[in-house]
Amino acid sequence: MDWLVVNFFPVHRYISSPVHRFTCLPDTQTNLTKYLNMRKKIVAGNWKMNKSFAEAEELITEIADALDEIELTNTEVVLCPPALYIEMATDVAFESNFKVGAQNIYPEDAGAFTGEISPLMLKELNVGYCIIGHSERRKYFNETNEFLARKVDALLKHDMCPIFCCGEVLPEREANQHFSVVTSQVVEGLFHLPVEAFRNVVIAYEPVWAIGTGVTATKEQAQEMHAFIRGLIAGKYDEQTASDTTILYGGSCNDKNAAELFAQPDVDGGLIGGASLKSEEFLKIITSL
Ligand code: PEP
Numbered sequence: 001m002d003w004l005v006v007n008f009f010p011v012h013r014y015i016s017s018p019v020h021r022f023t024c025l026p027d028t029q030t031n032l033t034k035y036l037n038m039r040k041k042i043v044a045g046n047w048k049m050n051k052s053f054a055e056a057e058e059l060i061t062e063i064a065d066a067l068d069e070i071e072l073t074n075t076e077v078v079l080c081p082p083a084l085y086i087e088m089a090t091d092v093a094f095e096s097n098f099k100v101g102a103q104n105i106y107p108e109d110a111g112a113f114t115g116e117i118s119p120l121m122l123k124e125l126n127v128g129y130c131i132i133g134h135s136e137r138r139k140y141f142n143e144t145n146e147f148l149a150r151k152v153d154a155l156l157k158h159d160m161c162p163i164f165c166c167g168e169v170l171p172e173r174e175a176n177q178h179f180s181v182v183t184s185q186v187v188e189g190l191f192h193l194p195v196e197a198f199r200n201v202v203i204a205y206e207p208v209w210a211i212g213t214g215v216t217a218t219k220e221q222a223q224e225m226h227a228f229i230r231g232l233i234a235g236k237y238d239e240q241t242a243s244d245t246t247i248l249y250g251g252s253c254n255d256k257n258a259a260e261l262f263a264q265p266d267v268d269g270g271l272i273g274g275a276s277l278k279s280e281e282f283l284k285i286i287t288s289l
Contacts, residue, residue: 039244041262042202042269043286044078044101044163045276046131046250056085062279064096067286072097075269075289078129078163079276083117090126101129101163104137107147107154123158130155131271133165133189135208145188152190156197163202163271164189165250166229170209178207179228186232195237202246203229204271210251212273219260219267222249226266255284262289 051059060079067077080101081089089100106116122130132155133148152162166185168178182205190201205225207217217225226247234242249261250271261267269289276282 038074039268040246041075041289042078042163042246042248043075043282043289044129044131044204044248044269044271045080045282046103046134046271046273047079047081047277048103048136048273049082050277051081051085053085053088056081057088059277059279060085060089060092063282064092064098066279066283067097070097070283070287072286075286077286080129080131086122086127087125094126099128100126101131102127103131103134105130105132105151105154107150109154119154119158119160123160127160129161129163129202131165131204132162133185135165135167135169135206135211145185148189149192152193152201156193156200159200161200161202163204163248165204165206165271167206167208167211167251173207173209178225182225182229183232186229187236191236195241198233198237199241199244202248204248204250205229206250206271208251212252214252216252216254216257216261217249219264222261222267223264226264230266253285255281255288258285258288 047056060081063079077098078101079089079098080103083102086100086102093100102117102122104117105119105122106113109118109120132151133143137143148164152164155162166182166189168181172178172181186203190198193201205222209215210217226249229247230242230245233245246268247266248269248271249267250273253261253270253272254275258270262269270285272282272285275285
């Protein structure tokens with residue numbers, strides 16, 4: 001019955017931190033988490049390369065104002081604007097109920113890497129998350145799993161959470177290779193981590209054929225892959241770590257289909273592209289969780 005005792009721990013201190021896992025908790029706290037099945041839910045907006053500064057400010061303010069009126073339980077909202085708007089976003093976030101994420105980093109603290117942004121620079125701006133391994137970066141910038149593993153390490157070194165994207169392209173799904181593709185991405189990008197570090201990672205399953213296409217994975221397809229990824233984590237680490245890992249779905253998720261996707265037992269929220277660019281739609285997605 002030790003879980004009763006831990007009701008006196010200030011759980012919110014741990015849950016509200018960007019690096020949100022429970023690695024620093026006493027065993028009793030871990031038991032409470034297990035008992036209540038409290039893995040964190042997240043809705044993250046990936047704005048990609050969109051919006052002027054004024055439009056970004058307007059959108060962030062609308063979302064922040066609306067979030068002031070919404071009670072979120074064990075749910076984090078993360079906005080990932082273009083890098084130039086991060087400082088403005090973190091200023092607003094300071095007094096609001098959302099976290100700020102970046103869309104990319106370079107995996108070095110500093111140096112001769114023209115045009116790049118280091119994790120230290122983001123950390124200084126209070127950034128809590130960073131999208132890693134998005135299919136657009138894999139495709140247009142030739143980012144390999146090996147390189148992504150370095151980015152993951154660089155973020156964790158500075159206490160920021162990677163939102164690690166994985167997912168197959170259409171020909172891979174049609175050839176029934178989607179499980180092996182996702183396995184390689186997860187194994188090569190993440191499974192070098194010791195368990196304590198891994199517990200700070202968020203995974204986003206984003207079938208590439210669903211990103212920006214208006215074609216969403218069915219709830220069955222999403223659930224099947226999320227359960228599969230959770231199984232991989234249990235095999236590499238342990239059941240508790242698998243159960244505690246937040247796994248998001250991404251790919252044409254919108255205010256019409258979010259509720260049924262999020263209702264799947266292994267879908268813990270979404271990484272939202274296009275639908276995160278309109279406050280009303282994004283807020284409906286958040287409240288579908
Ligand atoms: C994304 O780019 O991560 C994404 C999920 O995009 P969309 O929601 O527009 O498909």
